[in-house]
Amino acid sequence: MIITYQFDGNDELCLRFGPDDTLRLLILPPLFDEANRVRHLVVECARALAELGVSSLLPDLPGCNESVRSLDTASLSLWQAALITCSDQLGPVTHVASMRGGALLDGALGDRQRWRLAPVKGGQLLRTMLRTRIASDREAGITSTSEALMETARAQGIELAGNSLSPCMIRELDSAVPSDGSAIRLVRFADDPLDADGRLKGAPLWLRAEPAHNPAMATAMAQDIAAWMRG
Known part of the structure; x- marks a missing residue:
């Protein structure tokens, strides 16, 4: 129902x-x-x-x-x-x-x-999505690193694995543990x-x-x- x-x-x-x-x-x-x-x-x-x-x-x-x-x-x-x-x-x-x-x-x-x-842990989920983003960028001829992507994500948000994530989501996810x-x-x-x-x-x-x-x-x-x- x-x-x-x-x-x-x-x-x-x-x-x-x-x-x-x-x-x-x-x-x-x-x-x-x-x-x-x-x-x-x-x-x-x-x-x-x-x-x-x-x-x-x-x-x-x-x-x-x-x-x-x-x-x-x-x-x-x-x-x-x-x-x-x-x-x-x-x-x-x-x-x-x-x-x-x-x-x-x-x-x-x-x-x-x-x-x-x-x-x-949230950080593990985040790293997995970052790797997917880096691989996708590589296929498109774009060079990216997890460090540069995280800097952008913390400041203005980012799209990872088809998800538009806010800076607040990135910060909370990075430090979250069960x-x-x-x-x-x-x-x-x-x-x-x-x-x-x-x-x-x-x-x-x-x-x-x-x-x-x-x-x-x-x-x-x-x-x-x-x-x-x-x-």
Whole structure:
């Protein structure tokens, strides 16, 4: 079901799945171009959760998807404020599931229990997008460096991987890290050497050049989330 929440004078869209009388999960996908590559996966995970009796919310962030706001006016702090508003208006939200850069935002929702898939620092996302920009410039016969691009980005904003990012977004992203907490379940892929509480089979879809879907992965994510929420 498509519903809305009101933030900063605009109606922002939100997908709602599952029954209304159960624990409610807020889902935070990856950010920027990574979000486009896994949109199908995230939606199918939410549908699988609904079949398991878990309700969830998948909100559009201001400046993303169907939002009327321009992305170049957004920042991480603005997105966090929007999530607080969404939770207040459409909740109660009891749990949060975030993926990759979405974990940079989940701390805004306080001490709610959190499930994270392969969280990443903001600086790492930024460096990945800078490398994509440098490669694109090279193909166009333009010589650019990450240092020069960052100087421009901090002063006047920049377009990276098809995203127009403001100076405020660049500064916040460069220093952002997932927040700490005791009630966090950390999930990674099977070949990831970093510590984790759980593992998923398969390869990260956000690394693909084009959007893709993996039904088995969506089901496995939903099963892990549902088991975690039910303790």
